[in-house]
Amino acid sequence: MNAADVVAIPYTWVLALSAALFAIGTLGVLLRRNAIAIFLSLEIMLNSANLAFAAFAFRFATGHATAAAAIDGQVFIFFVIAVAAAEAAIGLALFIALYRHKETIDVDRFNILRW
Amino acid sequence: MVTWVFLAAAALAILFAVVAVVARNPITNVLALVVMFFAMSAVFAVIGMDFLAAIQVIVYSGAILVLFLFVIMLLNVRRIDRLGSGRSFQAFIGTLVAAGIGAMVLVIVGLLLPEQGAVLPGAAAAGTALPIGRALLSTHLFAFEFITLLLVAAIVGAVYLGKKDLR
Amino acid sequence: MSDHVLTIVLLAPAAFAILLLPIPRVWKRVHRILTIIASSVMFAFSLKLWVGFDANDPGFQFVDTFPWIPDLGISFTIGIDGISILLVLLTTLLLPVVVLAAWRLNIEHIKSLHISLLLLTTGMIGTFVALDLFLFYVFWEITLIPMYFIIGVWGGPRRIYASVKFFLFTMAGSVLMLVGVLYLVWFHHQQTGIWTYGYLDLMTTAPLLPVTGGLLAPGLLVFAAFAIAFAVKVPIFPLHTWLPDAHVEAPSTGSVILAGVLLKMGAYGFIRFNRALLPDAWDLFTPLLVVLAVIGIIYGALVAMVQVDVKKLVAYSSVSHMGFVMLGLAAGTQASTQGAVLQMVNHGLSTGGLFLLVGMLYQRRYTRMIADFGGLAGVIPIFTGCFLFVTFSSIGLPGLNGFVGEFLILGGSWSVFPAAVVCGGLGIILGAVYMLLMVQKVFWGPLDNPANQNLPDLSIREFFVMFPLLVLIVWIGVYPMTFLSPMEAAIRLLLAN
């Protein structure tokens, strides 16, 4: 759809959404024990960050700053997604290795190293 | 109208984010995440970032989460721990912290509320692929080249960790 | 003097230590011979300082300066005045003595022992000659490492505890000194806009540090920062408890250096830095110093009196003797200060000698318990003679060195702190008590312990170990002016401000 003829919603709403998602993600990381679940929550956090970028980029695009600034934000999102992919690859590989070794990916079970 | 779309997407995103975090069957988690990502791309679209909306769907839902599914299948993890099970103290403080962080950002948002977003001038079609592509190949050329290293490194590492021992 | 005599004296030991490195450690004899020769030569060379020293010049002589860290105003500047020259020579003298003393020691790692000794020597000399506070601090700390090893590797059963205690005590004192130095330098920069760690430069501004305004006045804090560092080394009650442990556990080689030179570093620091840089604060602290000094004198003597281990007794006697030194410095009259500096040398000779003798005794019997001995005089008369001689020097018999120092200290302090002098007199009495009772239990009386039946008497080598000390003991006792006159001018200048 063409964005030209729409009245934009306040960027702060988007920001609020990202805040909520970020909180949810954090909650997940801190409260789940299964590595994959944790990692999913991490993805949520990254995405919320993306939303934040988007929100600000949206704001700057609407005349509060240069267009370049607005673009920067979106570029950042682009890269975050790429990084997320990379992290996913590594993380999942790591989980597999862990699972091979210990038959579980419950992070609470990995505490040989402590004190 | 836009407003409603946004609100709906937002509600959807939050809802399924919660599901992704709470659900105890990994498959559910992943699928919930997929929905959430779709919602997000909707949001992107609403604020006129078509390109992002696109890659959000393609890369995330299309690639990353599939990867997740594969892994889950591979390790056939069925039921996993309940949210906050185990260490109750960790859960308690964790909840507080998460809430705190969220609240903090929300408060900031509150502070920012006064100045509202204005009409998005059609001329500045910021979100389309063209300007982003330009930026990627000019201002952010280095990052653009650099990300390849990142991905290669990730592949190398993943391969190493994933492969069975050669000798 | 542009021919860098002092620099050579300072760096020669370290350089030689590096030369020893490639020599295989199994060639113990080679190490011994090389080291003894080298150290003797170094001593002989260091006499050039004595010869070329102008006693009438109160300032620093043989000054050498090389840029080191110019941006920070740190330079390698060294020089000696009438105060430091004696201590430097004492150090260079003691090195060959202890090396010769350790000659027959059947211990492992001779090579590293010698290397440690040589590095230690450089560190100690550096402490005495540094004219740059950064340099001083570096040398001050450097001495820790070799001493730590000497105590810890070649020491007695509780050596680890002792060595760590020694290291941490000293470091605990000196770390604060570092902040003190930094503050002085910063203050100098405030005053003059110049970054410098030069002793003579800081001397111009440091006295301006405010000492009024309660206990937190910068002057007082900086003074304390320095004083604590030195007080630990001296040592001053109640910071002295590392000393007995260190002395008892250390091999006699280490004890001799420790008592002979290391303790002097503390007293030297007091006079060179606290007194010269912060005279106002010094005046405020004098009463405290006097009290602590007197406590040290009497406390050390008392505790020495009830020791059962000869070495520990001598160690506590050091506490008492250094108390005299501190009293002399604190009284701050010309006579008392000169006496104090001379007493540093005396203590180095007599206590050093005592530790050497105790070490020889230990080599013969592998015990230091007073109870294990008795009636040795009949078995090893010449050894006994030497021991008596040094004993009487240490309890200040007129005609021997100890008396001159104590006399000047007490006589000089009398006009300022008569009460302290009276307590000092008490210390003199107690000194006779603990030393003579020890001698009585060890050397006199019936020879009741069969283990002591046939101990060998002083060997030629051991006699030559003791000889230089004995000569100096008599020399200083009979004609102290040789050593008093060079320091006269320097101390006069130092006390002037």
Next chain:
Amino acid sequence: MLTPSPADLLAVAPEIILAVAAGLVLIVEAFLPSVRKHLSELTLAAVGCALWARITLPLPGAVWSDTLHIDGLASFVDIYILVAVFLTVWMAGPFLRRVGADHGEFYSLLLFATVGAMVMAASVNLLTIFLGLELLSIPLYVLNAFLRRTAISLEAGLKYFVVGAFASAFVVYGMALLYGATATMNIVEIGQRVVDAGALNPLTAVGLAMVVGGLAFKLALVPCHAWAPDVYQGSPTPVTAFLSVVPKGAALIVLLRLAVGMDLLQVSSRWVIGISIVAVASQVLGNVIAIVQRDVKRMLAYSGIAHMGYALVAVLVAGPEGGTAVLVYFAAYTLMNMGAFAAIALLSEREDRPHLIDDLKGQGYHRPVAALTLTACLFSLAGVPPFLGFTAKFMVFRAAVNEGFVLLAVIGVLNSLLSAFYYLRVIYTLYMEPLPEREPRLEPSLPTAAVATVAALGVLVLGTFPGPVIDAAASAILSLVR
């Protein structure tokens, strides 16, 4: 302009060299079995070239449309990072052979991580900083877990990964907020905005907090430190060495760039207080817990926490003196830690067992080189002259005193006294304890010994003549503050 200018490429030549080498290693391993034995040499050559390039090439300053600043600061850090990598690779060869894990991936990943660190150190753009951070982290996740059959190694990898990813999520969010607050990604401009505003507005403050938190994780500063001991202990020793040095250098520089750029010392008194607290907490906690550690690597992890506490004081002071102190500290810390870990690698019998201090009993005269180098490095870490560690601490405390933070200096020196406590324990275990009956079977390794010796000598020589290092640091910092 779609293609980068030659100047741009030249500016990042070292990074390019390393990246190419990283790929090359894999190719060689895959297709040239004959050369497989010499991967480490190959890598060494590459690192050497990069080092040479970084030293000889001119420093153009702002390049790549002002996303990177290849300036004195960057090059100083790069040089020490490369030295660290060089030493790591040097000792890694025999180590990997010993533990039967000499795969090309190791070198490749190591080089990637290095590139990440270097880019991070050179970046002035949030985006590149973030990417550098990730390129630094992602290979490290793998390297920690590189001994795939060793439980502790895997566990180390997991822990570093979870906490790392979590922290980087915060970093991203923080960056988003900073970007939102200032409408730019260039930290110089961000700093300028803050300075103009003369205060931190909430958005900036929270964004800064999140970014700093992420960096604090990399620096293992209290309270983001807890991962360090576990990861240090679990990772293969060369990786630990790398981990203990390289990321910290990069993170320190970013932190410094932020602090100086925003002139936080003047702008925010709360920043001063907060950072002071973190610094002191890191020093105290690190030292106090290190005292009771029985595993050398773990002990060094805690000591590392403390050391970053000292360095943070310098960051806080900022300015020319603080900056110089940071750089000197990093230089010293690099050499000391590389030497220490190399020596530990020499003195450790098995990788999958904890490296107990008691296993070092009596090694002092049994393994003279290893013991001597370890001793030198430990004394240096303890901050005893004439070692470089003392010079570094001296610079930090000097900067602190000159800026009026006398109390911080006092706390710092007292902490280094505390640290002497446990360094001495290792040393006396080496020299003053008798050899146990069953003495550990250690196979000597020339390269590792060489690494240890080089580091120890560096620590000693540069400590005795610190002039050059200090000059270099002082002139390097001029590109940031003047």
Next chain:
Amino acid sequence: MILGSLWLIPALCLAGALVNLALGAARAPKSMVTVVGVGSVGAATAAGYAALWEYLNQPIGVVIEPYFTWISAGRITVDASLQLDPLSAVMVAFVTLVGLLIHLYSVGYMHGESHRGYARYFAYLNLFMFSMLLLVLGSNLLVLFVGWEGVGLCSYLLIGYYYAKPGCAAAGSKAFIVNRIGDVGFLIAVFVTLGVFGSVEYSRIFATAAAHPEQYAAAATVIGLLLLVGAIGKSAQIPLFVWLPDAMAGPTPVSALIHAATMVTAGVYMVVRANVFYRLSPTAMLTVAIVGGVTALFAATIGLVQNDIKKVLAYSTVSQLGYMFLAAGVGAFVTAIFHVVTHAFFKACLFLGSGSVIHACDGEQDMREMGGLRRHMPTTYWTFFAATLAIAGIPLFAGFFSKDEILARAFAAGAGDLNGFGRIYIALWVLGMVAALLTAFYMFRALYLTFRGDYRGDAEKERHLHESPRTMTVPLIVLGVLSIIGGFAGFPGQLFGISGLNLIDRFLEPVIVPLGSAAAHGVEAASDHGTHGLTLGVEWLLVFLSVAVAVVGILIARRFYLAPDAFAAPRRLAERLPFISMLLLNKYWIDELYGAMIIGPIYRFATFCWRVVDELIIDTIFINGSAFAVELTGDILRFTTTGNVRNYALSVALAILALAMWLW
């Protein structure tokens, strides 16, 4: 030519000492040692008398020979210099003479010793002569102090000569330590002197003080009292006399030389030397007198019941020294020196006699095991008898003249109400008289128990009884003769209206420096020789009184120990006064008292300092305690690293939240 290089006199002895030490180390034959030992002292004696002769034949009153600056720092300057004046001349004269004789005696007495022991003995003895001569020749307080400590050292070494014998070493240490107490007093006196006069040279300080009496009166009191402390230590006066009896553990010749004739009189010498101060300070002088008088009686009472012949002599020495202090205390400084000399003669004679006896009864010292030795060793007996008469104060014997003059002067001081302390002086005179009585008694008791009656030891020993060799008897005879005629040097001519017969008085006159403005001072009157404000009648009365006292003492002794029922009487007396006899037998429990009151507490406190303050409080609680506290903290805090990665993540989040809130 000796004059001008006085240093030769002590130096010779020092040389002897060093050579003998070397000989001892080399285990040289005794003959060589003898030659060196006796020879060096002989040479010193010769030199001394030569110097004396030269001195007498030249006009200068005081010959001062500065050699070099010994110590000089700030306001303290001390020269190493010797001086010869009448006082030191007299001292040199008798010290060298007696010393030489005793060296000779020792040759015989010590012949049984090992080579090394023999050499060591003579080395010490020579060293002693050196120190003693330094003491008397020194021209300032500090040189005196050098000798002062030197003789102390030799006394320590010689008391401990038989180091293997239990008790000897202890006695030596005791002697040195007790002396140290006095020495510190002396040192402080020196400091005060330095402070007040800026010098320690006799020539300076006494002249200055005498010139302005009022100005320096206060200082004089302080210095005088402090010096007295030193003298008390050295001369074994109350309360520091305890070391002297124990000192008898040394070889008898040593007791004779050091602990009777010379060293112990150093205190008297010093007091006389400093007479100016005492004359300026009535308080100080009175203190001297009291110390002397009390000691004289106190020691005499203990002497009554001693059975060890040397102990008797020791206590009598203490008591005689008391007389000397009494003399000085009443201003009769010259008389004090006079008594020093005569006492040196007869007491040396007595000790050597006892030595010869002990030598004969191979080591036996208990008089109850002796008796009837007169038959076996006549020479010893007769010389001992002469000396006993002398000490008892029988007219025309040496002791008579000096002691009688002391008592007379004491009485005079009382009668003349010296410094307004007349009563006290009279009391002291009474003490002196009683002491004289006791002296006569216990000395004759000793004489009778030893030489008269029948031998009480076992017959086996009796066969060995023999007269001592020539080297021992000759000194005995010489000293015996001296103790008969020695007194005539101070013949009280004024009793017969002839003045100027009192050689020693005339000779020592210049020592008593006239006090500048206080010429009319009572002290002056007392110090002037000859008539001391008493009429001839009173003088003679006193003479007869003291003679009578002496005779009474002798008769009692005769009744107790020579009568047919010998020993019964004293036993009865003891039974009648059990407490007193216990008191005396145990020497008033002085040693025990000191042990309980002073030494014990000090040791307990010292142990407390060591065990509690040092080891418990400082080391355990503070040092190790803080280390322990740190480790404990570490051991608690280490559990913050739980090992659970989610905790780590939480702490990161928490930290970021906190920082963000804070920076907000």
